[in-house]
Amino acid sequence: MGKLYSFILLLTWLTLSVAVNPGLKLRVTQKGLDCANDVGKIFLQNYVKSLPIPNISGEENVRGKLSYDITDIQIEDLTINESSLTVVPDAGIQMFIKNSKATINSNCKVDHWMLKAREKLVVELSGVSIKANFKISQNDAGIPTFSLDSCQSDIKNVEVKLHKAMEVVAKMFNDKLEDYIRKTLNERLCPALTEESKKWDAKLSSYHFRSKVDDFVELDYHLVTSPVFTEKYIDVDIKGTFYAIKNHKEPTFAPVPFSLPDQSDAMLYTGVSASVVNSAAEAYYTSGVLSHTLTDNEISELTKAVLGISEKPSEPLPVTVKIAASKPPTVTLRPNNMTVEVAGLIELSTKGSNSPSQSMISASMAASISADLGIAEANSMLRVSGSLTLNSFAVQITSKDKDSKFSDMEKALQDFIQEKGVPFVNEKLKSGLIFQNSEYFPLVNPVFHTYQDFMLLSSDIACSNPRS
Ligand SMILES: *[C@@H]1O[C@H](CO)[C@@H](O)[C@H](O)[C@H]1NC(C)=O
Ligand SMILES: *[C@@H]1O[C@H](CO)[C@@H](O)[C@H](O)[C@H]1NC(C)=O
Ligand SMILES: *[C@@H]1O[C@H](CO)[C@@H](O)[C@H](O)[C@H]1NC(C)=O
Numbered sequence: 001m002g003k004l005y006s007f008i009l010l011l012t013w014l015t016l017s018v019a020v021n022p023g024l025k026l027r028v029t030q031k032g033l034d035c036a037n038d039v040g041k042i043f044l045q046n047y048v049k050s051l052p053i054p055n056i057s058g059e060e061n062v063r064g065k066l067s068y069d070i071t072d073i074q075i076e077d078l079t080i081n082e083s084s085l086t087v088v089p090d091a092g093i094q095m096f097i098k099n100s101k102a103t104i105n106s107n108c109k110v111d112h113w114m115l116k117a118r119e120k121l122v123v124e125l126s127g128v129s130i131k132a133n134f135k136i137s138q139n140d141a142g143i144p145t146f147s148l149d150s151c152q153s154d155i156k157n158v159e160v161k162l163h164k165a166m167e168v169v170a171k172m173f174n175d176k177l178e179d180y181i182r183k184t185l186n187e188r189l190c191p192a193l194t195e196e197s198k199k200w201d202a203k204l205s206s207y208h209f210r211s212k213v214d215d216f217v218e219l220d221y222h223l224v225t226s227p228v229f230t231e232k233y234i235d236v237d238i239k240g241t242f243y244a245i246k247n248h249k250e251p252t253f254a255p256v257p258f259s260l261p262d263q264s265d266a267m268l269y270t271g272v273s274a275s276v277v278n279s280a281a282e283a284y285y286t287s288g289v290l291s292h293t294l295t296d297n298e299i300s301e302l303t304k305a306v307l308g309i310s311e312k313p314s315e316p317l318p319v320t321v322k323i324a325a326s327k328p329p330t331v332t333l334r335p336n337n338m339t340v341e342v343a344g345l346i347e348l349s350t351k352g353s354n355s356p357s358q359s360m361i362s363a364s365m366a367a368s369i370s371a372d373l374g375i376a377e378a379n380s381m382l383r384v385s386g387s388l389t390l391n392s393f394a395v396q397i398t399s400k401d402k403d404s405k406f407s408d409m410e411k412a413l414q415d416f417i418q419e420k421g422v423p424f425v426n427e428k429l430k431s432g433l434i435f436q437n438s439e440y441f442p443l444v445n446p447v448f449h450t451y452q453d454f455m456l457l458s459s460d461i462a463c464s465n466p467r468s
Helices: 002-017 030-050 163-174 175-205 273-284 297-307 403-429
Strands: 023-027 056-061 065-079 082-088 092-112 115-138 144-161 209-214 219-221 233-238 241-244 268-273 292-293 320-327 330-334 337-350 356-378 381-397 433-436 442-452 454-461
Touching: 023 030, 030 065, 030 082, 030 092, 030 233, 030 454, 056 175, 092 163, 115 175, 144 175, 219 273, 241 273, 268 273, 273 330, 273 403, 292 297, 330 442, 356 403, 356 442, 381 403
Parallel strands: none
Antiparallel strands: 023 233, 023 268, 056 065, 065 092, 082 092, 092 115, 115 144, 209 219, 219 241, 268 454, 292 320, 320 337, 330 337, 337 356, 356 381, 381 433, 442 454
16 A cells, blocks of 8 residues: 555656746846836836825934824835846846935924924935845746845935924934934835835736637746746746637647757847647637638639639629638748648538538648748838748548549649749738737847747847937
């Protein structure tokens, strides 16, 4: 019994310790962090101003008990002069804010045997610095975790603007009021940052790392391992598997391990393994989306586009054409070569208005197409262009009453695809497919490249204040 138990334990351990390879790899370089810093600085200035600041109250012994309540604390003005984000190797990210200024308004109530007063209190801070190291890791569920690992803060100058009545208080502090405020505020900076980072972490852990792409397919982008922090970049390994929403099963293949080339000139590198694309193909196939019956309009559009015949059918066509994938298309990636294999069925049926439709011809086809694609960006648009090469195309009529004349038809179809179809698609591809650039992460200088088993998109992001 004990033996069986240890055996099961061993098996479980073996299954668990088989590392899941990532489908997606994301690399953020120092250049990318500089961009994040520029965006983050503006965000932080507004964020801190909108933060609710808790009331401060306390007691001091200044020639008798002095109690104070500081309420309605509002940061009116905050200027971050210098800031940086850098990688802390093996740990996370360091945020360094230097030389910042802030003006804080508040109401102050003082209670002392010599004085009871309620006044506005304006405090001007300058030379504020914070050096904070954030640790970024992942939990068992593949969700990033975020925590403040270490924090140091300093406030160089404090200037307090007091009303007359309160000057008595300042005197009681032996003119050390500013020191006192500096110390009190400084002691609160890092704990406040700890509280904030707990909130950010809670937000992260409540986030579902799974998104619906459309009605059929969703993408799982949980982390596979903890992010890796090196001198030059941050590498994040992500699952990157597409699933059919209605039939949530694991793809029939696993990602092949791959590593990004050692580059760090661009801000962002995204490596997409062939398995990611293939899981999308499998998910769509499973959802039954890769099957389509052409409408009369589509048939006439197609004949017009490819054959140059532009007669609009005046009556409904007597036939229907159904095209369906017979298995999920598969993408193979090799250095400078992206090849898609598709296999499908084409069925032509009569469209009887009274009688049930009858299959006239059905054919199976298999094609291997290589694509050479490039990406360019201009005027907030992305243009994907390139060319296709038909490596092979085979069609076979599979109708039961197949006779000799069909072999001519097979040949004619193959010639047609090669001579009309491919040039037609290439003509379209030459001018390129236009996509709207992302609103939040507008790509700049995108470069696309295929390697063994993965493709790589390297790119900069438009920052508010780019440093070149
Ligand atoms: C701070 O004090 C003010 C005035 O007493 C009060 O209205 C407010 O609710 C207090 N805020 C907090 C967060 O306790
Ligand atoms: C930012 O800091 C530099 C160096 O300390 C200083 O010369 C400059 O005046 C500061 N700028 C602002 C806006 O405070
Ligand atoms: C790309 O790979 C496919 C499949 O291996 C091959 O048939 C095709 O010739 C290759 N194309 C180029 C341009 O190397």
